[in-house]
Amino acid sequence: xxxxxAIQTYSQLQTHFDILIIGAGPAGSAAALALxxxxxxxxxxxxxxxxxxxxxxxxxxxxxxxxxxxxxxxQEAAIFSEKxxxxxxxxxxxxxxxxxxxxxxxxxxxxxxxxDHFLLELVKKHAPTQVLEGHCASEIRREGxxxxxxxxxxxxxxxxxxxxxxxxxxxxxxxxxxxLDRRHHCAxxxxxxxxxxGLEAGVNEFYLLDxxxxxxxxxxxxxxxxxxxxxxxxxxxxxxxxxxxxxxxQAIVATHPVLKARFAQASILEKPVGFGLPLxxxxxxxxxxxxxxxxxxxxxxxxxxxxxIDKAMLSGxxxxxxxxxxxxxxxxxxxxxxxxxxQVYGRLYGEFxxxxxxxxxxxxxxxxxxxxxxxxxxxxxxxWMQWWMYG
Numbered sequence: 001x002x003x004x005x006a007i008q009t010y011s012q013l014q015t016h017f018d019i020l021i022i023g024a025g026p027a028g029s030a031a032a033l034a035l036x037x038x039x040x041x042x043x044x045x046x047x048x049x050x051x052x053x054x055x056x057x058x059x060x061x062x063x064x065x066x067x068x069x070x071x072x073x074x075q076e077a078a079i080f081s082e083k084x085x086x087x088x089x090x091x092x093x094x095x096x097x098x099x100x101x102x103x104x105x106x107x108x109x110x111x112x113x114x115x116d117h118f119l120l121e122l123v124k125k126h127a128p129t130q131v132l133e134g135h136c137a138s139e140i141r142r143e144g145x146x147x148x149x150x151x152x153x154x155x156x157x158x159x160x161x162x163x164x165x166x167x168x169x170x171x172x173x174x175x176x177x178x179x180l181d182r183r184h185h186c187a188x189x190x191x192x193x194x195x196x197x198g199l200e201a202g203v204n205e206f207y208l209l210d211x212x213x214x215x216x217x218x219x220x221x222x223x224x225x226x227x228x229x230x231x232x233x234x235x236x237x238x239x240x241x242x243x244x245x246x247x248x249x250q251a252i253v254a255t256h257p258v259l260k261a262r263f264a265q266a267s268i269l270e271k272p273v274g275f276g277l278p279l280x281x282x283x284x285x286x287x288x289x290x291x292x293x294x295x296x297x298x299x300x301x302x303x304x305x306x307x308x309i310d311k312a313m314l315s316g317x318x319x320x321x322x323x324x325x326x327x328x329x330x331x332x333x334x335x336x337x338x339x340x341x342x343q344v345y346g347r348l349y350g351e352f353x354x355x356x357x358x359x360x361x362x363x364x365x366x367x368x369x370x371x372x373x374x375x376x377x378x379x380x381x382x383x384w385m386q387w388w389m390y391g
Contacts, residue, residue, distance in 0.1 A: 167296050186233065188231065277308065295311070
């Protein structure tokens with residue numbers, strides 16, 4: 001039995017930590033793994049009990065594997081991802097023509113039910129972290145030199161809090177005053193299906209559609225013949241057009257000239273489930289006195305592709321490194337913690353701004369996509385697009 005795998009009973013729960021991480025998804029788990037050799041008392045709290053579903057597109061970008069490698073888990077990541085590797089994207093323009101772009105970096109698809117559980121099991125096996133499942137943070141406040149976190153069951157305190165509980169969680173709302181800005185937010189729906197003809201292993205499909213821009217429909221193949229099918233748009237456009245995205249997704253797959261015959265033969269396994277994506281195109285504060293925000297809690301999602309898992313894991317790792325510096329210097333003030341904001345935005349904000357501009361450009365000039373597809377035979381253009389989209 002691994003040294004850190006002992007199950008802690010309710011009566012054994014520690015209530016004060018040096019660092020308390022709220023949210024055990026990719027951002028929170030990455031932070032816990034990055035802190036495993038820090039010597040600090042770390043707690044990881046989540047409202048769910050794992051494994052659990054997380055509504056998402058289920059595409060795990062290559063940089064997420066890079067973070068796991070940097071954390072010392074390259075072999076485990078390779079074994080987990082090898083069955084669902086993705087090598088290409090097929091982009092369908094509004095005119096129906098398509099182009100295929102081969103990815104430069106390794107990536108894979110995985111249900112978040114499985115991937116998030118995999119990450120949390122790494123924490124349980126390799127980190128001296130007290131994992132607190134089934135505890136929902138309802139109130140967070142600073143009291144002197146500690147942060148107080150209340151749940152329905154009990155109260156916890158910490159010297160530093162890492163908020164990894166998403167844009168709708170208590171950390172972002174109660175500590176940084178997060179509010180939704182539809183210009184920098186996407187709304188999306190997802191449904192799982194099986195038996196969809198035409199799926200190609202290792203190829204993710206994207207459909208840009210007249211009347212539904214800026215946004216796209218995706219089809220991502222999963223293991224065992226499953227597929228993640230979803231549709232998302234900029235929330236501002238959803239509000240202006242007064243769209244019901246669930247009905248829009250159903251209408252698209254029933255009428256699109258490429259998709260309708262395929263979906264007529266597929267089994268839809270659930271009603272479309274909605275979720276939101278807070279985009280990194282808005283420069284939102286990621287820290288304050290005695291707290292750091294990571295992943296969706298810090299609105300760190302790529303505006304163009306909707307990727308958030310790689311950004312979540314990177315920010316979790318950077319937050320852990322900043323947390324160690326806080327305890328080394330015994331500083332938890334705004335000015336010192338802002339080093340974390342500078343690091344995150346220094347690495348990501350240029351990409352966020354560029355991709356946000358491109359997203360708006362595609363909305364204003366949808367024929368630009370048609371032109372790009374028509375020019376797909378230009379090898380220099382294709383290499384540039386590969387670099388821009390996938391690094």
